[in-house]
Amino acid sequence: MKLIFDLFKKKLPKEEIDPMKKFLIVGLGNIGAEYVNTRHNIGFKIVDFLAKKHNAEFSTVKLGALAEVKLKGRTLFLLKPNTYMNLSGKAVQYWMEKEKIAKENILVITDDLNLPFGTIRIKPKGSDGGHNGLKNIQLLLNTTDYPRFRFGISDDFKKGKQVDYVLGEWDEEEKEKLKERYEVSADAVESFALAGLGNTMSAFNGK
Template identity: 40%
Template sequence: MKLVAGLGNPGKKYEATRHNIGFEVVQSLAREFASSTGRLKFEGHLQECLVGTEKLLLLMPQTFMNLSGRSIQQTMDFYKISTDDLLVVCDDFHLPLGTLRLRPAGSDGGQKGLADTIRQLKTDQIARLRLGIGPVPEEWNPADFVLGKFTSQECKEVRNQVTRAHQAVQTWAEQGITLAMSQFNGGPPEAG
């Protein structure tokens, strides 16, 4: 069993904001693979699904971004999931919109939900899939930027990015992080 935790903020106010792109990836996976609507458990929205022969738990922590690790830790403890079987999906305003960056470990890169997860689990050996939402315009405060909504011009790019992230998670679950990194890291494939 593996756990995919998509990070974001709960509630209508935060729907479709840049910070919630991790939720969007988990919701995309749930639409394709989950047979039920899930339930609130471990301070998060939790769904079970089957991807190929791999059982996946899809988690959207409802603790707000900066406390995401608490929900992830509770879920991992209950299901006895090791950090080797965890993938955190989150936004990254340091990466250009459309870019995916999958890594097996590393720093939080300033992403508060990932930072809390590393703190809660007491290790940075956590696979993460970052979705670029940047760059932050010079006149914007990064905190305001991540809580803003994508522009109408950005929405098509975001849909494509979420689709690619969905495919990257599926590859990670079935075939491992090395193959997923080689297939999906970087910007969108060139058209034509």
């Protein structure tokens, strides 16, 4: 009887989350009021939308802001690095290691000049495509083999105006269309965690 009582007195270990059910969803962007509504910050906007959809709040943490979403037995860590775009890899590397998340379970959301506005392209790996955020992630992870979610911002700018365009704000027509694009993007992220990369690519690429 005493043995049973002693067993009840012992604290049960904290339940561990299965590493394969943990996902790191990284929205790339730049911190600061001047960047909030720029095309380059679409990654931030998509994870903001996803957090709001699930009533999750971001907390300031090491190297960024983090929100946690529970989704049908999965745990999604939504990360917005505060390192500025060019050093995004520091935050990605730190939180992957801290939460023991495999690289196939991370999804990096970024803008892409080579895709028409609002087009989604999800891939299991690839080059940085000249994107400084992806370039730094590749450098610190020492691989190009990690899933990424490219959101098209189009290349509708005059020669020599690329930086102004990327760091410029959406026009009124784009802002209106973004409302629906955020919903589709959030569905794609959820599909990545629930249905897997291959099924998500088939369902959402080009959508």
